[in-house]
Amino acid sequence: MLGVDNLTVRYGTHTALEGATVRFEAGQFSAVIGPNGAGKSTLLKVLAGLLPDPQGSVHFDPGHTPRQCVSYVPQQQTLDWAFPVTVWDVAMMGRTGRLGWLRWPGGKDRQKVAAALEETGVYDLRHRHIGALSGGQRQRVLLARMLAREGHLLLLDEPLTGVDPATQEGLMALLRRQADRGRAVVMVTHDLDQARRWCDHLVLVNRRIVADGTPDEVYTPHNIEATFSVSHLGHTHAEA
Template identity: 80%
Template sequence: MLGVEGLTVRYGAHTALEDATVRFAPGSFSAVIGPNGAGKSTLLKTVVGLSAPAAGRVTFGPGMGAQSDVAYVPQQQTLDWGFPVTVWDVAMMGRTGRVGWLRWPGRGDRAQVADALRQTGVYELRGRHIGALSGGQRQRVLLARMLARDARVLLLDEPLTGVDAATQEQLMELLRAQADAGRAVVMVTHDLEQASRWCDHLVLVNRRVIADGTPAEVYTPRNIEATFSSSHLGHTHAEA
């Protein structure tokens, strides 16, 4: 459903990702794991077209494309939570790729958004300004926007950051259900425990893809050392 082949991404003289090859299958729940600056966020940004590869390519299944079949949830801190919109408005933004900018959302679009808000537990907050929400509520709204898009590939960058343990469990249950429904779910995370509990496919990244497979295949002392050793990162950079 989604793959990257020989992907290299550079920001000036800094190589964020080098010769990365990995595939994400329908029905899989994948975790991309690695230290800060390892290229995890860059991988997602390149898939959705926010970063341009210096080499390699992103591939999709037949008839698929990033604009119509991919939903992306960025890190919370990269968004402007002071923007004057409501929870409903944010979730409706997920329908833009389906209805287009020039067509007014119809009854079916409104029903899709309402269902997404109910699934994520924020329907009762639909009229509230996003700036008034807690971190966990904001993450739920971003997930609702993602679900409203009804995409076949779901990409999430650090969705567990800033939310409490109970909310984390609920979010992981929701994402697992999306994978079980046949979507490819890809989550960037630092949480090895949650990834091993919920995900069937792990990708360890430290500028390169260190390991790729099931938790049992990937979680070895050698792979963990190669992923989190600072010697593989070179100079320290903020996550791109």
């Protein structure tokens, strides 16, 4: 589906990622795991086409571009939940991103939005203002927007943060279904246990790719130490 080769990203004098090479496949549920400041979100933004001209290469399957095939769900805290829109409006934004700004959504688009809201369990909330939602409901709305876009590559930055355990289970089951339907799902998370249970591909990151493979291959004491050791991170930085 896509990958990066020898990817290096710097913010001023700070190196967020260095020499990263990894590939994500269709039908695969991948978890990108690492401590704060390790470059997880940076990797996701590169895959989403949000960081221009990174050093290294980003390659999609022939005939695909980020605009055509990527659905990206950012961290909740980066969004303005006071903006005056409804649940339906947010989900419809997924169709707008697919159609472009000069085309109005039609009946097919409304059907896709309704189906996405149904699958994520928030159809009954479609007329509610987004500011009135709980953390778990907000995450489901973001997933509905993602599904409405019908991307082949789903990128999610910390989708489990701020939601209760029952909601986490539902979200992970939903994402597993998307991978089983042939999509490539890439999720940034701190939750090693959830990643081992639900994902078939783990990528451990600490400003470089520490390990990349199946949970059994990757989840070793040596790799966990190399990923989460403070000595590998150097000075503390905010999540990049």
